[in-house]
Amino acid sequence: MALIVLAADKGAPGVTTAATALAAVWPRPVLLAECDPAGGDLAYRLPALDGGVLNPGKGLLTLGAVARRGLRPVQIHEHTQKIVGGLDVLVGLTHGEQATGLGWLWGPLGKTFATMPDADVLADCGRLGAHPQLADLIAEAGMLVLFTRASLDHVAHLRERITLTKAETTGVVVIADPRQYRASIDEVRRILGPGVDFVHGLAYDPKGAELLRGQWGGRLDRSLLIRTARELAGRLHGRLG
Numbered sequence: 001m002a003l004i005v006l007a008a009d010k011g012a013p014g015v016t017t018a019a020t021a022l023a024a025v026w027p028r029p030v031l032l033a034e035c036d037p038a039g040g041d042l043a044y045r046l047p048a049l050d051g052g053v054l055n056p057g058k059g060l061l062t063l064g065a066v067a068r069r070g071l072r073p074v075q076i077h078e079h080t081q082k083i084v085g086g087l088d089v090l091v092g093l094t095h096g097e098q099a100t101g102l103g104w105l106w107g108p109l110g111k112t113f114a115t116m117p118d119a120d121v122l123a124d125c126g127r128l129g130a131h132p133q134l135a136d137l138i139a140e141a142g143m144l145v146l147f148t149r150a151s152l153d154h155v156a157h158l159r160e161r162i163t164l165t166k167a168e169t170t171g172v173v174v175i176a177d178p179r180q181y182r183a184s185i186d187e188v189r190r191i192l193g194p195g196v197d198f199v200h201g202l203a204y205d206p207k208g209a210e211l212l213r214g215q216w217g218g219r220l221d222r223s224l225l226i227r228t229a230r231e232l233a234g235r236l237h238g239r240l241g
Contacts, residue, residue, distance in 0.1 A: 001028075002240050003113040005035075005141040007125040007134075009161040010154055013147045013175045016040065017209045018202055019124040021229035023087055024212070027237050029119040031080065034060065034092030035109070035137065036126030037099035043091045045213055049082040059091030063109075064102050071108045073116045088119070103133050110140030120240075128161060142240060143169045147202075150174055150184035155191050162195055169239065171198040173232065178203050178224055200235055203228040 006019045016034075020042075023032040034040040043056035063071075063079040080088045093099055113121040123141070125134050138144055144167030148154045162170055172192060176184040181201060189199040208225030220226055 040092030
């Protein structure tokens with residue numbers, strides 16, 4: 001179906017929270033893949049389907065162990081786990097040192113994600129600048145979505161990053177204070193100019209992010225995070241054609 005890479009250029013604008021929220025409301029079957037070479041924390045952040053904990057040792061690391069002999073879409077599901085709510089996740093590395101021997105993996109992984117027959121893939125790739133090896137995965141993406149705060153320094157760095165990317169479609173999502181939500185998005189759109197394909201927003205909502213860690217009920221569904229994530233997911237999905 002489609003590979004959508006989610007990443008940031010600078011700081012910690014909440015890519016993992018945004019990726020989880022988008023996956024939770026994605027309008028068709030989806031796999032959330034944690035592809036940050038620096039290591040991720042989904043295994044420690046989200047509860048398993050049975051209410052227990054995810055296995056941090058099953059995911060990208062175990063997939064890499066078998067992928068040297070070739071990688072096919074059907075193998076991806078053998079290394080995924082389900083979280084509360086039924087979402088499929090591919091847990092990432094637990095620390096950056098594990099990425100040392102996996103530099104060869106990102107290209108084949110991107111090709112495989114892009115040809116998954118039964119699900120879109122949202123790949124949380126963390127910060128791009130520190131990990132140039134991710135370029136091989138990004139090259140296979142149908143869409144690269146870069147997250148930023150509305151501050152001038154974040155947007156300035158992001159504008160430089162956009163000139164270096166080679167994704168088919170590059171868009172920006174502004175993590176915006178709800179009190180200046182539309183104004184922040186419009187200002188970032190003005191600063192970036194015509195160099196991006198689209199600029200959308202996602203509400204900065206710490207309470208919603210906490211709910212996302214385990215409570216998948218009505219309170220979460222009414223949160224600003226999920227409400228804006230649902231709008232964003234619809235727009236991103238629409239751009240996939």
